[in-house]
Amino acid sequence: MSNARVEHDEVGSCSFDAGSHQYRIDGRVVPSITQIIAKPRPPSISEADWEMYAKRGTRIHEAISLYALEGAIPEDVYGDPYALLAMEAFVAFANSNGIHTLHSEEKMWSRKLMFAGTPDLICEMGGKVVIIELKSNA
Numbered sequence: 001m002s003n004a005r006v007e008h009d010e011v012g013s014c015s016f017d018a019g020s021h022q023y024r025i026d027g028r029v030v031p032s033i034t035q036i037i038a039k040p041r042p043p044s045i046s047e048a049d050w051e052m053y054a055k056r057g058t059r060i061h062e063a064i065s066l067y068a069l070e071g072a073i074p075e076d077v078y079g080d081p082y083a084l085l086a087m088e089a090f091v092a093f094a095n096s097n098g099i100h101t102l103h104s105e106e107k108m109w110s111r112k113l114m115f116a117g118t119p120d121l122i123c124e125m126g127g128k129v130v131i132i133e134l135k136s137n138a
Contacts, residue, residue, distance in 0.1 A: 014109040014116050023116035025109055033117030033133065057136040060086045061120060064134055067091065068101040068121050086136060099123040099132075 015024045023030050041050045063077045064087065073091075077083045093099075102122045108131075109116035121132040 014107060016107060016116070016118070023109065025111055025114065025116060028114075030109070030114045030116050033115065033119070036115060037133075037135075053136070056080070056082060059083055060136055061134050063087055064090045065104050065120060068094065068099075068123070069104055090134075097125050099125045099130075102129065 013026055016022070017024075021032065023032055041047070045053075059076070059080070060083050063074050063083060066072055066074055067087065067090065073087060077087050100123060102124060104121055105118050106122060107116065107118050119131045120134045123130055123132055
């Protein structure tokens, strides 16, 4: 992982309260990236299934982050066909695009746009710095 510093659009303070999942820029509550792009649970999917999909998504996210940072694929991925499929897709994407991971889970914010978040991956790809936000759906 690089020691490159992620530049924010303006100097200021941003805080995150994990308990309430709230970001604040200079004390003002702002929406997170996840809240902005959130997809509501479809009525056809039960709450229990939705939670199961969320847990699977978290496992996939953790596995891909480990691979992006260390090049290692966790053993438990091989026991879950959905996680394995997601892992294979990310590895193919990373290899075909020559991504180089700079940061994982680094808090970012924009005072200009008044939102904040913690992107999954910040990478170099094709000579540019890009943000990769991992999502999986039911």
